[in-house]
Amino acid sequence: MVNQNRLLEEFLRLIQIDSPSKGERRVADYLKARLTELGFEVEEDQAGKQFGGDAGNVIARLKGGRPELMFCAHMDTVQPGEGIVPRLNDGIITSAGETILGGDDKAGVCAILEALQVLRENHLPHPGLVVVFTVAEEGGLRGAKALDIAALGAEMGYCLDAGGPVGTVINRGPAQDQFTAVISGRAAHAGISPEDGISAIQVAAEAIMRTRLGRIDPETTANIGLISGGQATNIVPERVELKGEARSLDENKLAKQTRHMRETLEEVSRKRGAKLTMDWVPSYPALNLPAESPVIRLAVKAFQRLGIVSRVSQTGGGSDANIFNSKGLPTANLGIGMEKVHSCEEFIRVKDMVDMARFLLQVVELAIQ
Numbered sequence: 001m002v003n004q005n006r007l008l009e010e011f012l013r014l015i016q017i018d019s020p021s022k023g024e025r026r027v028a029d030y031l032k033a034r035l036t037e038l039g040f041e042v043e044e045d046q047a048g049k050q051f052g053g054d055a056g057n058v059i060a061r062l063k064g065g066r067p068e069l070m071f072c073a074h075m076d077t078v079q080p081g082e083g084i085v086p087r088l089n090d091g092i093i094t095s096a097g098e099t100i101l102g103g104d105d106k107a108g109v110c111a112i113l114e115a116l117q118v119l120r121e122n123h124l125p126h127p128g129l130v131v132v133f134t135v136a137e138e139g140g141l142r143g144a145k146a147l148d149i150a151a152l153g154a155e156m157g158y159c160l161d162a163g164g165p166v167g168t169v170i171n172r173g174p175a176q177d178q179f180t181a182v183i184s185g186r187a188a189h190a191g192i193s194p195e196d197g198i199s200a201i202q203v204a205a206e207a208i209m210r211t212r213l214g215r216i217d218p219e220t221t222a223n224i225g226l227i228s229g230g231q232a233t234n235i236v237p238e239r240v241e242l243k244g245e246a247r248s249l250d251e252n253k254l255a256k257q258t259r260h261m262r263e264t265l266e267e268v269s270r271k272r273g274a275k276l277t278m279d280w281v282p283s284y285p286a287l288n289l290p291a292e293s294p295v296i297r298l299a300v301k302a303f304q305r306l307g308i309v310s311r312v313s314q315t316g317g318g319s320d321a322n323i324f325n326s327k328g329l330p331t332a333n334l335g336i337g338m339e340k341v342h343s344c345e346e347f348i349r350v351k352d353m354v355d356m357a358r359f360l361l362q363v364v365e366l367a368i369q
Contacts, residue, residue: 001361002115003118007114040129044056045057057132061128070156073133081099086101100343104161119361141284141320143320156298157329163336171291171312173333175282176318184276185199185272198272245283
């Protein structure tokens with residue numbers, strides 16, 4: 001019943017509407033109109049006003065039986081994501097190569113829209129449905145954090161926002177903490193009196209070399225991703241700023257890693273006579289759904305009905321599902337087949353989007369049995 005050509009046309013249309021994080025206005029308006037056409041009660045919250053965005057989360061409801069299900073995808077894309085020119089070759093969609101594709105996460109959006117279209121045009125029985133298209137997912141899950149999740153009224157949900165093959169059901173994801181550290185040394189002329197200076201860059205370099213980074217263990221990672229500082233080659237650099245993160249599926253391991261990173265920077269700064277200010281901010285909590293929970297069992301059963309091999313697994317990335325679960329709405333994240341996301345080599349297969357739409361229809365059918 002899924003119309004592949006219609007789904008493909010929707011996807012190609014949607015990815016050509018620019019929607020960088022905090023700039024989702026045009027996509028939000030488009031989706032509100034589409035959901036209204038499908039018979040949903042549609043609203044937009046004020047989430048964007050909390051972080052300088054031009055649009056809020058789009059929330060749509062369709063009354064039905066129990067249990068109420070929530071389907072979620074995000075509207076924003078990473079950069080370079082403006083002026084996308086899609087290419088279709090042998091069932092695989094890419095960009096022309098100068099931008100990302102935007103399948104993350106418009107492939108999820110389109111799979112949801114196609115499933116809803118089939119549902120309505122065939123008058124299929126369904127539970128109560130809540131559709132949430134979030135803003136500013138990239139770079140902090142800000143739309144989901146600002147969403148009134150309790151008011152949704154859903155009992156379980158699915159985010160269509162993970163890489164990996166269709167059939168992947170994510171039940172565990174890491175918590176993330178982020179930091180900004182400023183190392184303050186002492187400026188001096190690099191040619192005349194370098195011994196009078198304290199190089200903040202040298203302090204930072206030594207600290208970074210002594211810090212455990214990358215894959216710490218199977219559940220924990222850490223990274224220092226941004227460094228800036230210095231004024232000129234003839235000045236011993238007085239100030240350096242570092243930005244980094246740590247993630248772990250285990251909250252205790254996360255605390256241990258953040259403590260190690262903080263203490264290493266403190267120790268090296270103190271030894272070198274520099275000053276350190278460091279600010280750690282929790283970014284999002286861990287996702288931890290029991291494999292036997294109803295939302296996971298329903299997904300696995302739906303894939304089985306379709307003859308698709310399912311795999312319940314963990315991920316190293318965060319998603320809106322982390323926020324939904326932390327606020328009491330059991331939500332699994334799903335692999336939708338997108339690959340090489342956040343790069344200009346990103347691609348997705350048309351078949352995978354079709355299979356995800358079929359999956360959603362199967363979930364709807366099973367939910368009311």
